[in-house]
Amino acid sequence: MRRRKDSDQHLRHRDWFGSRLPLISLRYALAVAECLNFRHAANRLGTSQSSVSARIKALEEHLGIMLFERRHRGVRLTEAGRSFIVEVTAGIEHLDHAIKTAGAFSTGLVGRLHIGLHSLIAGGFLADLRRRYREEYPDVDLVIAEGRSADTIRQIREGSLDIAFVVGAVDAPDCHSREIWSEALVVAMPAGHRLAMGDHVLWQDLTSDVFVVRQGGAGPQARDHIVRRIAEQRKSPNIQRLDIGRDSLMHVIADGDGITLTTDSARHVQFPGVVFRPIADEPERAQFSAVWSPHNRSQALKNLLDLAAEMSRST
Template structure:
């Protein structure tokens, strides 16, 4: 069994290759030395060392002419490719350090896909085309679990408990509206006081651990001196609004839900409510990589650019 011998260190090898390429392209020791910012004797010595290590004659030379040998020509082809690969590796590594290259796993609530997330992704991809976003639609609790095990890098969710172990930042505040079947007796009103919903049948989110929006809507009703009469539960906002359109009941939802194109549903501003539906971005305290930092910047800029309709 034959084992190849590589006696030079990586530093020496790369230096030898740079000198070799310069001489092979210039075919003149003086010009090659000037290009490499050294004098001719060190260049000549480095080329001789390279030929000795390779046990190959790379150049045919005399006092007047320097020419590549056939082995030298072949070696030049390969070393040029190696140089290109090395240059690309350096560029890519530097881009990764700046957060401009890599992969980003993003968890998000379905509700974010109708207004916030498209703006964020458009802005982020325009400015960071070499970062691959990998999207995972998850409820809040699933996002927290995925963050803890490293399954996602950032999460876009509703505020909830359990965020103390992560960094979090509010990126959006929305008013609440009431979603009604289009033939509902209150559908003709411009706005509705929350107390007028006390006798209505509600389609609600489930009271699951991590269900921050459910608890917030429940508190709104309790402050208005009634507990919502839940007749149907659905885990996704689109399902909730679809059930409203089917006449199953009404629901209190964030105003961005109005962007859903679901028939037989009307939305009315809710009076008597002072709190807002918030959306937060969450990331691990030890997980602010350069790519995550760039994404956070994109989220802030995209959220700031939302129109009044998207915010209210």
């Protein structure tokens, strides 16, 4: 007999937790628990008293417990009812929070974006883009990673980066890419360089200089451009490739160990002992593109791309 009773109780709990309770019935129960009156709860819910009464009765029958003691002028929660209402209240609050959070993620108002860069930029278009995005979407975390263009595009494919900003043409047919902005090319040189006093330089003035470029970041693109321009002057370039970061490169320049080719945004960072001069006879500009995966459906990413396009049109 005891086994039969335990079995029946087990089945009742299994049916309870395995079934789906209508959310509207739970909200009706919360309203009644707060008002302790079916008529007042019905007025608050904008429905009839009979509808509220029927819902509560069906809920109690479904659970197999009495939630409310009916009285002449209202109702009172039973002990089981009080326990049930406490748990339901917490559950409804969690559900509401989950719905609001999911909605925020779906609209790109909350989340995280992993961004790959060829080098950290303190000024220029990209810095303005990051600032504007933070202002418009303050609850989206921007995680910045610096690396070689080839590495960042690989990370786009793997899904560890949402977007990468790279210099030059993008050879990634399995990725989406879009040209976003461009910058003038400039030469960074020691403050004591023979050309530092002028407002600009010419390529023919640089044929005897040692160019120092990075192995990573935009270094390969800079090297190829230097080789082409010096060859046009019918000279052979003297290029040293160093596996260092941008800041270390600028320290090498400040020490007088050579000059380098960079873009106008580098002017926004103050490097003691380094000056930047535009190249008057340089016909090209450095083109910067955004690269992202066609499989990335992040709304936060779309918002960033839309903002970048808007800023690009305005400039």
